[in-house]
Amino acid sequence: MRFRVILITAYACVVFFIAIGIMLYGFLMPGKGQPKGDIVTLAKQYLGVPYRYGGSTPAGFDCSGYMLFLFHQFGKELPRTADQQATVGSHVDIDSLRPGNIVFFATTGEPDISHTGLYIGDHKFIHASSTAKKVIISNLAEPYWRNCFQGARQIFP
Numbered sequence: 001m002r003f004r005v006i007l008i009t010a011y012a013c014v015v016f017f018i019a020i021g022i023m024l025y026g027f028l029m030p031g032k033g034q035p036k037g038d039i040v041t042l043a044k045q046y047l048g049v050p051y052r053y054g055g056s057t058p059a060g061f062d063c064s065g066y067m068l069f070l071f072h073q074f075g076k077e078l079p080r081t082a083d084q085q086a087t088v089g090s091h092v093d094i095d096s097l098r099p100g101n102i103v104f105f106a107t108t109g110e111p112d113i114s115h116t117g118l119y120i121g122d123h124k125f126i127h128a129s130s131t132a133k134k135v136i137i138s139n140l141a142e143p144y145w146r147n148c149f150q151g152a153r154q155i156f157p
Helices: 001-026 038-044 063-072 143-148
Strands: 091-092 101-104 115-121 124-127 134-139 149-154
Touching: 038 063, 038 115, 038 124, 063 115, 063 124, 101 134
Parallel strands: none
Antiparallel strands: 091 149, 101 115, 101 149, 115 124, 124 134
8 A cells, every 4th residue: 555655656746747847848948849839829828918119028018029029938039120020931921821920011001011910820810909008819801901911921840
């Protein structure tokens, strides 16, 4: 009986340390073992976080700071601004979008890229919105976003 208690305790310790390892290497160590699909799950955890111009932390994000933060968690370093981020990775056609791609928009009336978000599937993207003043999900099929769309990039291979 005593051997059985020791065996169960040892098993519980192993499971505990494996779980801790997954948490450490899956969430706290950038680029260690997280598949790209998890970036969407991570992004959704920040829904409702306040918009803050120049912000790149969970205390507040602007659009490009949000992308910078998310991709940093996966060991991918992006430039700071939306127009600079639009030069990283490889081009993706709108019909070939996959979750984890970055989408870019010209929202100021000028042709220059001024806004960015993360495509999450089903024609939707998540972004830090200065209008809504928080991180929200929007639909690419909405006329506003469709008209402002400037392109998309794939960061993960």
